[in-house]
Amino acid sequence: IPASGTVNTTVVTATGYVRQEIGRSYGQRPIQDYIFGSGPVHVAFVGAVHGGYEWNTATLAYEAIDYFSANPDEVPAAITLHIIPAGNPDGIAKVTNGKVGRFYDFDVPDKSLEGTFDGRFNDRGVDLNRNWDCEWSPEAFWRDQPVDPGSAAFSEPENVVLRDYLLRLDVQGVVFWHSALGIVAPGGCGTTHPPSEALAGVYSRVSGYTSQAFGAYAVTGDASDWFASQGIPAITVELTDHENTEWENRNRPGMLAILDYFASAATTPTVTPEP
Ligand SMILES: [Zn+2]
Numbered sequence: 001i002p003a004s005g006t007v008n009t010t011v012v013t014a015t016g017y018v019r020q021e022i023g024r025s026y027g028q029r030p031i032q033d034y035i036f037g038s039g040p041v042h043v044a045f046v047g048a049v050h051g052g053y054e055w056n057t058a059t060l061a062y063e064a065i066d067y068f069s070a071n072p073d074e075v076p077a078a079i080t081l082h083i084i085p086a087g088n089p090d091g092i093a094k095v096t097n098g099k100v101g102r103f104y105d106f107d108v109p110d111k112s113l114e115g116t117f118d119g120r121f122n123d124r125g126v127d128l129n130r131n132w133d134c135e136w137s138p139e140a141f142w143r144d145q146p147v148d149p150g151s152a153a154f155s156e157p158e159n160v161v162l163r164d165y166l167l168r169l170d171v172q173g174v175v176f177w178h179s180a181l182g183i184v185a186p187g188g189c190g191t192t193h194p195p196s197e198a199l200a201g202v203y204s205r206v207s208g209y210t211s212q213a214f215g216a217y218a219v220t221g222d223a224s225d226w227f228a229s230q231g232i233p234a235i236t237v238e239l240t241d242h243e244n245t246e247w248e249n250r251n252r253p254g255m256l257a258i259l260d261y262f263a264s265a266a267t268t269p270t271v272t273p274e275p
Pocket residue numbers: 050054129178179
């Protein structure tokens with residue numbers, strides 16, 4: 001039985017993980033973290049900030065949870081791995097006839113872009129990836145369409161939950177899964193952030209997603225940009241389409257490379273320069 005209710009729990013259960021509710025959405029749906037390992041370095045992967053419009057980023061997260069449950073040794077000793085399948089559970093509920101928690105692709109009856117578009121937003125109609133406090137603007141866009149960025153930066157409970165929880169963990173790296181541009185984009189708030197660029201390179205090399213800045217149109221209030229502004233390496237990984245998880249060949253190697261990257265940084269002794 002997964003433990004719940006406390007933060008920073010590192011008890012490993014028979015399933016290989018601890019599942020923890022870290023907070024609630026605007027629509028009062030739980031936001032869950034699946035925690036693997038107990039190392040000192042916390043690394044987080046977050047799916048479906050864009051909810052049901054990008055539901056395959058949540059099914060990717062659940063596939064990852066299955067994988068690390070079956071292969072707990074793939075989490076390096078230095079690492080505590082956090083997998084948060086849905087940063088926007090309201091949006092998932094919109095496309096799954098109200099599912100809360102785990103769902104499968106067959107739970108999404110209408111997979112068309114039109115049918116899932118409203119699932120991009122939480123129950124207040126806000127685009128959560130326009131609501132973070134980096135270049136937040138009251139006028140925000142998805143492509144050329146205006147979207148609601150919330151009444152102010154961090155007006156939305158989902159983002160407050162993620163921000164506070166991950167800062168409290170002293171998270172060392174954050175990967176946000178989105179779809180569907182087929183790229184890896186490093187975080188950076190108004191400027192480049194080399195540690196985020198390095199992280200994007202690690203994921204890109206093994207996944208085959210091209211590492212490039214998100215330049216299609218101006219994005220305000222982005223989550224990975226905000227983490228970069230806090231000095232925390234963060235990237236946005238955009239899957240190639242809106243249905244497949246690309247687990248075997250792209251995102252499993254990507255995750256494992258990220259974990260190894262932080263594990264080797266943690267175990268490399270600091271060399272003191274000679275005077
Ligand atoms: Zn997205």
